[in-house]
Amino acid sequence: MDRLKKMFDTHPAPASGAGDTALAGVTAAVECSLVCTTCADACLSEGADMAECVRLNLDCAEICGAVARMLARPGHQDRETLDRLLAACIRACRACAEECERHAESMEHCRICAESCRRCAEACEEMEGALVA
């Protein structure tokens, strides 16, 4: 994501001073979005019934992707919309992490996915803090 950092640095009119926090947020969100996409796919190859895990993975992938794309537009922030979207993302990440943690001992992909969800929830909380400041 080196080029994305440079993009943020050269943006002609960023709306806030939250650039570094936003960059950390995009990075965590986009990783989590893809990790959840892969986890859903991996779960489909397990013999066990992983329907609930697949669904939470898909929700989380969806919302993390939306967060990443919204944070990747630093020229404007409707703070209230972003706040609410971050709140949705934090919840989706935690719900997915909890479900994945139930399978973490037997399925390494779920263990890593839970880790990625926890990291993304943290990054969203840091972003919330930066918006308040």
Place this chain on the structure above:
Amino acid sequence: MDRLKKMFDTHPAPASGAGDTALAGVTAAVECSLVCTTCADACLSEGADMAECVRLNLDCAEICGAVARMLARPGHQDRETLDRLLAACIRACRACAEECERHAESMEHCRICAESCRRCAEACEEMEGALVA
């Protein structure tokens, strides 16, 4: 969206009884998502500086799209995640509608887009109500 209605009717295990409200929600959200996409594109062809409107259109398109896809998975609902995502969508729709209404007299596409955003916000509120019930 006749086929989507049939899909909802034949789903083997919907998570809630909110089927018709959810279907109305998907329909309003997906229309709003595409209308906002077209409005952003139309705004780019106007001579005036429409940057703010384009940005709110893109945010709204993004979040409405996420709502539509999440509601299109009736087999499961993490109610809290959905609630928060609907709250983000309602706010994004209203912010976009307000901006579009400022241009509605001179730009017909903004007038229609504002209408679509107001309708989507309503449908999301009805969905919120159905979740509480």
Place this chain on the structure above:
Amino acid sequence: MDRLKKMFDTHPAPASGAGDTALAGVTAAVECSLVCTTCADACLSEGADMAECVRLNLDCAEICGAVARMLARPGHQDRETLDRLLAACIRACRACAEECERHAESMEHCRICAESCRRCAEACEEMEGALVA
């Protein structure tokens, strides 16, 4: 999708005269995208192993969504990019339809989904024809 039609009619500078065909394309693609999303979710609730069907549904939902959003920007068309994306969509729709048809007798959601995929492939072919003209 009445409002989307009005958006197309009031766009200040559409790039081509393919407006009605493009509108039919968006409509078919967005329906197929959501129908495939619901079919994947429904398949997860079936007892049988539907992993292959879920995967083809997710691919098809993804590409149909991209087609819908690209066609919803009538102000510009890089014809070659659009042509190639339509080709990918036609293939994804057919692959998904074939798999869904295998389950159509026992699962009504797969029967409807196959129908939606066939319709979307047709609409993409009509759009390809309109681009050549």
Place this chain on the structure above:
Amino acid sequence: MDRLKKMFDTHPAPASGAGDTALAGVTAAVECSLVCTTCADACLSEGADMAECVRLNLDCAEICGAVARMLARPGHQDRETLDRLLAACIRACRACAEECERHAESMEHCRICAESCRRCAEACEEMEGALVA
């Protein structure tokens, strides 16, 4: 993207041996998708008329995003669909790179974006090669 690499390594049933190439493809595609999203936003803050550049950025962001998500599901590959989607992505990346290069001297964000698009086109070509092999 360290966690995504681990996800690929622990997937129970990858469809092909193209894991490392696919991982490089996801990484390049997702970076390009976000860089194009930021470039569109930055272009909206420039005084000049950048409508064409914004549109090509949005197309490229869209298609690169679809490629990233499809490659992030290693459990299955409909080779023909993937091939066609990669072809669309290569074209979208090149069209966007060409437009951005026209502004590269005066706008650093366009210079970096063009670089990201060229890298993504290369990664897609490498992926095409890995599919043939």
